[in-house]
Every structure is written in structure tokens, then in C-alpha cells.
Amino acid sequence: MQKKHKLYVGTNLKMFKTAAQTAAYISKLRENIADILAEQRANVFVIPSFLAIESAQKAAAQNGLRIGAQNMSWLDEGEHTGEVSPVMLEEFGIGLIELGHSERRNVFGETDEMLGKKVCAGLAHNFTVLLCVGENAAVRDAGQSDEFIRAQLEKGFQDVAPENARRIWVAYEPVWAIGVAGVPAAPDYIAARHAGIAAALADIFGARSADIPILYGGSVNAQNAREYYAQDHVDGLFIGRAAWDANNFDGIIRDLLNG
Numbered sequence: 660m661q662k663k664h665k666l667y668v669g670t671n672l673k674m675f676k677t678a679a680q681t682a683a684y685i686s687k688l689r690e691n692i693a694d695i696l697a698e699q700r701a702n703v704f705v706i707p708s709f710l711a712i713e714s715a716q717k718a719a720a721q722n723g724l725r726i727g728a729q730n731m732s733w734l735d736e737g738e739h740t741g742e743v744s745p746v747m748l749e750e751f752g753i754g755l756i757e758l759g760h761s762e763r764r765n766v767f768g769e770t771d772e773m774l775g776k777k778v779c780a781g782l783a784h785n786f787t788v789l790l791c792v793g794e795n796a797a798v799r800d801a802g803q804s805d806e807f808i809r810a811q812l813e814k815g816f817q818d819v820a821p822e823n824a825r826r827i828w829v830a831y832e833p834v835w836a837i838g839v840a841g842v843p844a845a846p847d848y849i850a851a852r853h854a855g856i857a858a859a860l861a862d863i864f865g866a867r868s869a870d871i872p873i874l875y876g877g878s879v880n881a882q883n884a885r886e887y888y889a890q891d892h893v894d895g896l897f898i899g900r901a902a903w904d905a906n907n908f909d910g911i912i913r914d915l916l917n918g
């Protein structure tokens with residue numbers, strides 16, 4: 660299948676794996692996919708917990724496996740107990756920040772306005788920003804998904820200049836498809852939402868939107884990955900549970916590359 664981007668494939672480890680477990684996982688993954696990384700056949704990334712970032716970076720050994728952070732404050736410093744700032748993350752040499760995962764939005768109350776500030780802060784500190792969007796089941800059932808996702812994108816990128824598009828990735832993750840309680844989405848449903856996202860990004864960024872990869876996430880596994888990636892406007896996959904074992908993740912990546 661012809662794709663305009665090189666495959667993007669990554670995992671968010673959520674609040675799983677300690678620093679030592681993350682390092683072991685990444686060492687194994689790096690070994691497994693050494694050929695793919697050496698030949699730069701895919702953009703592979705792992706997003707561990709904050710405390711595991713340092714050991715993850717060491718284990719990745721700068722050989723092409725990108726490490727990211729799961730969240731970030733929009734402020735450089737301040738009286739904000741429990742927050743982690745972009746300046747602190749910069750020290751670890753990571754290049755990628757995930758923002759707006761549905762668990763951040765729904766469990767920790769992050770709003771589109773907050774995420775708009777985080778996106779700007781991430782870009783100002785030269786990170787690549789991966790913004791997650793997606794509707795819940797009520798919005799889907801009301802037939803409002805495209806409008807809802809468009810609003811998340813418009814607010815999240817409201818103060819972003821088009822030339823920053825090359826440092827933006829988007830992940831579409833329907834809330835109802837994520838995690839142990841998630842129901843895998845139908846491929847044609849995903850294709851329709853990704854087409855809507857591509858159209859929204861074109862309205863926001865103009866021609867520069869072509870630089871932005873759109874990843875799909877939500878109950879991706881070894882059985883459905885290939886079919887999901889085969890959909891138009893799906894530039895990669897953002898995987899949770901099915902990627903937390905290095906052998907499984909390796910298998911999925913190879914399957915996608917051989918598709």
C-alpha cells in the first residue's frame with residue numbers, strides 16, 4: 660500500500676512499568692527491531708512514565724528509537740505541586756511530548772484550553788507534540804464525532820503557526836475503543852474519522868497539514884493492526900496493551916511493514 664509518510668508506530672506505557680522494567684523492555688525491543696531501526700524503516704517510539712524517561716533514554720541508546728513523555732505543564736516553573744515542566748523534560752534529551760490522552764482529559768480534567776497552552780509550550784521548547792483527540796460513546800451515538808474532533812483540533816492548535824506543522828503528530832483515539840473496557844472500532848469507522856481529521860487539519864494548517872501524520876489508537880492488536888493501517892489517512896498506529904511485550908510489539912511492526 661502507498662503511504663505518504665514512513666510508518667509511525669509507538670506505544671504509551673501509561674502508568675505501567677517501573678524504570679527498571681521500562682529499561683528491560685526497551686533493551687529487548689531495540690534488539691528485536693535493530694534491523695528496522697538501522698534501516699530507518701519506521702518511526703518507532705515509546706512513551707514511558709516520567710520516572711522511567713532517563714533509563715528509557717539510556718536503553719534506547721540513541722539508535723533511532725524515540726522516547727517521549729506522557730504529559731507536560733505549559734509553564735517553565737512555578738508553584739505547581741506535582742507538575743513537570745518542559746524545561747525539566749528538555750534536560751533528558753527527549754524530543755516528543757504526548758498531550759491530551761483521553762485519560763488526561765477524562766480522569767484528570769484537562770480541557771482543550773489547557774491543551775492549547777501545552778501544545779504551544781511544547782513547540783516553543785522544540786519538542787514534537789503528539790496531540791490525542793477522540794470522541795466518547797455518547798458523542799458517537801449522537802452522530803457528532805467529526806464536529807467534536809474538529810473542535811478539539813481547532814482549540815488545541817489555535818495558536819500554532821502553520822510552519823510548526825512539521826513538529827505535530829495527531830493520534831485519533833476514540834474513548835470507547837481504548838483500554839480493557841474498549842470495543843475495537845470498525846475499520847470503515849476509523850477511515851471516516853481520519854478523513855475528517857485530515858480535512859480539519861487542512862483547514863487549520865493549509866498545505867502544511869500534509870506534514871502531520873495521523874495515527875490511530877484504541878485496542879490495536881496483532882489481529883487488527885494491518886487492516887487499520889490499510890485505511891486511507893492512517894499514517895501509523897499508537898498502541899497500548901498489545902505493545903507492552905517487546906516480542907508482540909516487534910511482531911506488529913513487522914506485520915505492518917510487510918503489509
Ligand code: PGA
Pocket residue numbers: 671832836837838839841876877878879897898899900901
Ligand atoms: P489500548 O490503549 O491499545 O490498550 O486500547 C490505547 C491508548 O490508550 O493509547
